[in-house]
Amino acid sequence: MQIWHVLLCPRSSVVWATLQITIMERSVPQCSRYSSAGTTKQVITYTNCNPPQKSPQGLRDRFYGGWIAPNIYYLGASGVVTYKGVTIAGLSGIYKRYHYHQGHHERLPYTEDSKRSIYHIREYDVHKLSLIDPPTVFMSHDWPTGIHRFGDHVGLLRRKAHFREDIERGELGSRPAEELLQRLKPWYWFSAHLHVKFAAFVDHDAVAGGATAGGQSVPREELGEDEEGEIVLEDSDEEVQKPASPGKRALSSSAGESDSKRLKQENHIADEKVKTGRTTRFLALDKCLPHRDFLQILDIDADPTTQYSDSLSYDPKWLAITKTFHPYLSTALKPHPLPSAEELQTYPLLYPVNGK
């Protein structure tokens, strides 16, 4: 089997020098090597988030993304790729308000501060992503703020009581990610970071109709477990023997036939909503440990408007955005001002004249 990987990596650019020392101090058997004989076909890793002590420099060298191993592709600080008609966008890093408006100023040798700030997202990358067409999948390392309202937040707080304070302050997650969610309305949104599985279903039409500026939570009975019915198959390592959760459409389904029919109907209704582009299925997963929900497989249809290719491909509009914004990329603490919407209208790459 060969699978490709796409990574979202915020945490991978850590200080290379530091890491080298760490590796040298360890015996060879402690290290695993991944060569071209790798196990999966294609892995997109947007590696996000970073424990500061890891190794960011390797990924900083690939600011715009790229292959970090034969089958492992890193999406970059922000990035968009397509594969078999599915568009995947990602934002690497976590949100910290006090670093958000800075340039990408970190450079070797890193200080204790810059070792951490290098993993924090910047307005530059979020602004670029705000200009893309709605992708099929969006990945962010930390959760969009407010997403808890669209899932079983009571159950979430039961499992993670210490989230309550951040939720009440509106700080559980990333505010820029929430704005991207509201703007782009992707079909799927995947996150990690908080080390707990959580699913949510956002009906953007209901949010828009709910009047309040920050969006309004959809009644739980419309969300709750039902959104998980879209998950075709579930696995969480040692969890195979566990019965499927309610509302979940497991491949090796243990649900009764009537349950299956009901779920099928519910899924059908939800599917129709998704095809309008006005709903988003959110799924956050745990970290890779035994008995934890860290892995899930979904069946995602290709978007007919996306060019189909069996190879991992660049998204043309993203390339245009990247080229247009490259002159505005700042490596200083105080970044260059970003172009206004009016200025952007004059950029032929983004807005071709006469459709050319």
Added chain:
Amino acid sequence: MKIAVEGCCHGELDAIYASLQRLQSQTSTTVDLLLIGGDFQVALIPDDKRLIVEYSQ
């Protein structure tokens, strides 16, 4: 298209691959793409383009 999604990696590529292999054989499914949500925690070896996983203590 079958897409596998994984949360934080924490250098556990071996364990993730093993789980994915087992899941695929149990369900007779072939996954096209694996998405990893961050905390990759690997080091690049610039010369040979390989990755070394740094195991957390």
